[in-house]
Amino acid sequence: MNIEHLKSLPILYAGFPSPADDYIQPDLDFNALLKPRPNSTIPYRINGDSMIDAFIPHNSIAIVDRSITPKNNSIVAVTLDGENFIKHLVKTTEGNFLLPANKKYKAIKLNEDMDVKIWGTVTHVIIDVMNSKP
Amino acid sequence: MIALIDCNNFYVSCERVFQPELIGKPLVVLSNNDGCAIARSEEAKALGVKMGTPIFMIKELVQKHNIQIRSSNYTLYGDISKRVMNIIKSFSTKVEVYSIDEIFVDFSEFKYHDLEALGKAIKQSVEQFTSIPVSVGMAPTKTLAKMANRYAKKTKREVGVHIAGTKELITQMLQFTEVGDVWGIGHQYAKMLLQNGFKTAAELIAAPEEWIRKNMSVVGQRTLNELKGLPCIKWEEEPPAKKNICTSRSFGKVLTDKKEIQKALAAHTATCAAKLRKANICARRLHVFVQTNPFRKDDEQYFSDITIELTVATSSTHELIKFAMKAFDKIFKQGYNYHKAGVMVLDLIPASQIQLGIFDTRDRAKEASLMKALDTTNKSYGKDMVRYGVQGYSRDWKLRAEYLSKCYTTKFDQLMILKAM
Numbered sequence: 001m002n003i004e005h006l007k008s009l010p011i012l013y014a015g016f017p018s019p020a021d022d023y024i025q026p027d028l029d030f031n032a033l034l035k036p037r038p039n040s041t042i043p044y045r046i047n048g049d050s051m052i053d054a055f056i057p058h059n060s061i062a063i064v065d066r067s068i069t070p071k072n073n074s075i076v077a078v079t080l081d082g083e084n085f086i087k088h089l090v091k092t093t094e095g096n097f098l099l100p101a102n103k104k105y106k107a108i109k110l111n112e113d114m115d116v117k118i119w120g121t122v123t124h125v126i127i128d129v130m131n132s133k134p
Numbered sequence: 135m136i137a138l139i140d141c142n143n144f145y146v147s148c149e150r151v152f153q154p155e156l157i158g159k160p161l162v163v164l165s166n167n168d169g170c171a172i173a174r175s176e177e178a179k180a181l182g183v184k185m186g187t188p189i190f191m192i193k194e195l196v197q198k199h200n201i202q203i204r205s206s207n208y209t210l211y212g213d214i215s216k217r218v219m220n221i222i223k224s225f226s227t228k229v230e231v232y233s234i235d236e237i238f239v240d241f242s243e244f245k246y247h248d249l250e251a252l253g254k255a256i257k258q259s260v261e262q263f264t265s266i267p268v269s270v271g272m273a274p275t276k277t278l279a280k281m282a283n284r285y286a287k288k289t290k291r292e293v294g295v296h297i298a299g300t301k302e303l304i305t306q307m308l309q310f311t312e313v314g315d316v317w318g319i320g321h322q323y324a325k326m327l328l329q330n331g332f333k334t335a336a337e338l339i340a341a342p343e344e345w346i347r348k349n350m351s352v353v354g355q356r357t358l359n360e361l362k363g364l365p366c367i368k369w370e371e372e373p374p375a376k377k378n379i380c381t382s383r384s385f386g387k388v389l390t391d392k393k394e395i396q397k398a399l400a401a402h403t404a405t406c407a408a409k410l411r412k413a414n415i416c417a418r419r420l421h422v423f424v425q426t427n428p429f430r431k432d433d434e435q436y437f438s439d440i441t442i443e444l445t446v447a448t449s450s451t452h453e454l455i456k457f458a459m460k461a462f463d464k465i466f467k468q469g470y471n472y473h474k475a476g477v478m479v480l481d482l483i484p485a486s487q488i489q490l491g492i493f494d495t496r497d498r499a500k501e502a503s504l505m506k507a508l509d510t511t512n513k514s515y516g517k518d519m520v521r522y523g524v525q526g527y528s529r530d531w532k533l534r535a536e537y538l539s540k541c542y543t544t545k546f547d548q549l550m551i552l553k554a555m
Contacts, residue, residue, distance in 0.1 A: 039217040040263035042543055048554035062552060066263045077552055082154050086552040105555070119265070 034124050040067035041123075044077065044086075051075070051086055054101035060127045062086060064120035075122040080108075081115050089118065135249060135272045135299065136365070137239040138279040139222055139256065141215075142267045142287070142294075144235035145173035148214050149204050151265040152542040152550045160201040164189055167384055167533045168205055205535035213543045214264060221260050225252070230370050238276060240369065253295035273298040273307075276367045277360035280317040281307055281335070308336035308361065318357035335361055375482075376413060381405045382476020386534045388427070389472045395424060396459060400525040402477040403451070403458040404518065410449035410479060411505055416488055417479035418447040420454065422461040427473035436472075438465040441480070447488045450501050451508065454479070455522055 035041040046060045054075060056062065062077070070076045072091040077084065078098060087098035087108075098108040110116060141147060145163040150156045160177035164170065171178075171187045181199050183192060195201065215234045223229055228240035241249065253270035260268050269291075271283025278298060285307050286296035298304045314324035316335050330349070332338045339361050346355060356366045381402040389395050399422065410417060423439035440461045448454060458477055511520050518525065540548035 039220045043546075043549055044552045045549040046554050047551045050554040056554065058554065061546075061549065064552075066265075079154050082157070084154060084550065084552050086554050100554075119262075 034063050034126075037065055037067050041065045043126075044084075046086060046125075050100040050102045050105045051088070052102050054088060055127075056086065056101070056122075056125050057127060057132060059132065060125050062122045063124040063126070065123050066120040068121040068123070070118045070121050076118050077120040077122065079117045079119065086122065135241045135244070135274060135297070136276055136279045137241055137253065137270055137272045138232075138276065138283045139237050139239060139268055139270050140283060141218060141235040142269060143173055143175060144215075144266070145204075145206060145211055146175045147266050148207070148211050149539055150175075151214070152210075153539060156202055160199055161204065162189070162196075162201055163204050163206055164537065165206060167386060168536055172206065203537045205538040207539050207541070209541050209544055210539065214266065217264050218260055218266055218268070221263055222256060225256055225259075228369070238279065238369075241272065249297045249299060250295060253297060254293075257294055268294065270295040271298070272296070273304065274363045275360040275365045277317050277357055278304065278307070278363065281311050281315075284315065285310060304363065305336060308339065309334055311335045313338055316357065316361065318353065318360070323354065376415070378478055378480045378482065379406050379409050379417075380476060380478040381409075382423070382474060382478075383533060384427075384474040385472065386532050388430075388433075390468075390470065392466055392468070395466070395472055395475055396462065397525055398475050399424075399458055399462055399477060400455050400522060401518065402475070403455045404521060404525060406477055406479045407449055407451040407454045407505075408509060408512070410482070411509060414485045415482045416447035416449045416485050417444065417454070418481035418483065419443050419479070420457050420461060421478040421480060422458055422465065422476070423478075424462070424465060424472055424475040426470050430471065430473070433471045434469075436467060436470045438467070440465050447481075447483055449485065450505055451522060452501065452504075455524060459524065 031038075041063060043061045043063050046056055046058060046062055049058050051057075056075070062075075064077045068074075070089055072089065074089055076087055076089045076098075078087050078089075079085075080098075085098075088101055090097045090099055096110040098110065100107070146156075146161050149161065149163065156175075158177065159175070160181055160183075161175040162171045162178050162183055163173035165172045169188060171183055171185060171189065171192075174183050174185065178201055181195060181201065183195070183201070189196070189203070192201075196203065211234060218235075219229075219231050219237055222237055222239060226239050226241060226244070228243075230238040232238055241247070241252070244252065249272055253272060257268050257270055260266055269283050269286045271279050271281065271286050273279045273282045282296045282298040285298070286294055289310075290296065296307075298307050312324075312334055313319055313327045313332055314321070316338075319327070326349075327338065330345075332341065339358060341358075346358060350358065359366045383398070383402070385395075385398065389398075406417075419441055421439060421441040423437070425437040426433050426435050428435060442457060442461050444453075444457060454477075508520055512518065540550075542548060542550045
């Protein structure tokens, strides 16, 4: 919960100045942590359990940065036949694959005929632990 | 060299970023209140949907070809525009954001750069980071840069970049462009030029001095000089100081009840007040208007407005709403089908220059603190989360937006979904 608005009300000081005054640092900035390049970063909602072995459960939020060129072994956002997915990209000498992180799902081998576009790299995942079902 | 970079079919492109099923399909984005087509995809253009067509007039065409419709989602468009502009600004600091989807960039310091490569790099960056396709036109003046941008769209859309850097290339562009398609030459002016035998921009710049002096206005001559390669249009790096702030909307449906219209006016006043505070200015005059719909021929017509002077300039929501309601009392008449209402604040001065009246008894310091708390809270929780009672909560006056897409970049409960399947 953002309590910034409370800070704008006048504060009454009484007694001694705090010894901590000289050591105050700025608050932890979660925006800077999760979006160091805000112009190319957008959060997405994960729907489904194909990535649970990569610690990305259903209903979590994946932060995707489009300015990072998708590399081997990264978790990526990809459009396949007009639908958007989250997958594990693996590049091998046998070819490039989009893998799930859950034994229930199948791997996809990429080839030229496919309508596929890998457009972003997942940098962080936000999981609401208190409200997640195990 | 100056570049004009703009987004191709911006609103349509924004919708397609988060709804990939719309790619390749005919798509139309509607104006406020779901009225007219203000953006069309290439497929919709090919089906004959013209800019500004009221949607009710093309119902059959929409059904026959399954044309997709979206209401304008300015929250989304504004957010994506900010990203596009920021990405372009990383290439050069001397820029002028001209509209929500157009930006001029001054590359005159980039004398030894390969401008074509630079233009392509900018296009590639914007498209990779945001999915928004852009076109880049570069030339010695703003008017020619706009022309180069259009030339890129018309003759090499895939490449999307055109650098009119030599006399030959500029001439080629001038010969290609008709006078009516030159930036700064409106419909009526173009008609006059055609009547006088000028069909292309190339023919126009060859006009004799005598003729120009006799027949073209100052603005026309400025455009002409720009076409000849002489920069005449100023750079506006800072938007000019506001002369007035106006908020007005048509109602989603006709309103006859005074209380409902008051809610709308109070909301518009609150918006104006917040804008005043954000720009650190105050208003000395307040203008309120209300009107019926002149296109509803069966309705009795009524239009009234009033301007009141405020003894002390203010940006306080509380004060402005109080005066707006008083002003509205004077102009409201029972029995009409009202269609639109608005508030304008005028005579704006910096907040630091307010002169208090001798009869002024308001506790302005306390009010300033209250406004600061109001603005900070609404910034965190959303517009009008904290509002004045008279604004109300009903949506009777709000605009129709039946085909609105989600706020994919500004609401956690409306994020785009990535399937983990």
